[in-house]
Amino acid sequence: MNKRSLIYTLALLGCCAGPLPASAAPDGAALFQQTCAACHGADGTGIPGLAPPLANPELWSTLGPQAPRYLAQVMTGGLSGTITSAGVTYSALVMPPQSQISAADLALISGYVLGTLNGGKLYPSQAEIEDARAQPLPRSELRQWRNGKKP
Ligand code: HEC
Structure with a gap:
């Protein structure tokens, strides 16, 4: 490819690369159904014996401003060990990264x-999720953190 047609091709790509049309763009609710609902329930209220509720304002308000970071860490690094959520103990299944x-x-x-299911206003950005992937915290620390002892 000569220089001119290369520039032309790049210009074309530039013109057409952009956001997907709204109908094809994945939204958080649809992605949640595909990715999280099998374990956490279609409405995020959890499945006792399997995985805890994510619609759990008490948990997120305990975490306060650290809620986005906790969510980013759990999604990217997973979680294991025993936790108690809304009076139910979960220990059977490991949440995979x-x-x-x-x-x-x-x-x-x-x-x-955090927004739709819990009425919160703070969410982890894409960059914060990338940071969590690059610098995972030990799961023991995440468990302590959710129980009110911040790292
Ligand atoms: C294969 C099943 C599975 C899938 C898929 C899954 N999780 Fe989990 N998740 C779990 C289990 C099991 C736990 C509890 C782990 C434990 O007992 O330590 C958990 C814990 C969590 C927690 C911590 C809740 C608390 O009370 O501290 C969050 C947050 C979470 N998951 C978010 C998600 C999100 C968001 C998705 C989708 C991107 C997802 N999970 C997908 C099984 C799953």
Whole structure:
């Protein structure tokens, strides 16, 4: 390809690369159904014996301004060990790291979880999710953190 047609091709790509049309763009609710609902329930209220509720304003308000970081860490690094949520103990299943999903899609899911399901206003950005992927905290620290002892 000569220089001119290369520039032409790049210009064409530039012109057409952009956001997907709204109908095709994945939104947080749809991504949640595809990715999280099998374990956490279609409405995020959890499945006792399997996975805890994500619609749990008490948890997120305990975490306060650290809620976005906790969510980013759990989604990217997973969680294991015993936790108690809304009076139910969960220890049977390990939450696997959601490594098959892009940080951009996890950011959309976060907006759905913290905003739609919990009425919150703070969500992790794509960059914060990338940071969590690059610098995972030990799961023991995440468990302590959710129980009110911040790292
Ligand atoms: C294979 C099943 C599975 C999938 C898929 C899954 N999770 Fe989980 N998740 C779990 C389990 C099990 C736990 C509890 C782990 C424990 O007991 O330590 C958990 C815990 C969590 C917690 C911590 C809740 C708390 O009370 O501290 C969050 C937040 C969470 N998951 C978010 C998500 C999101 C968001 C998705 C989708 C991107 C997702 N999970 C996908 C099984 C799953």
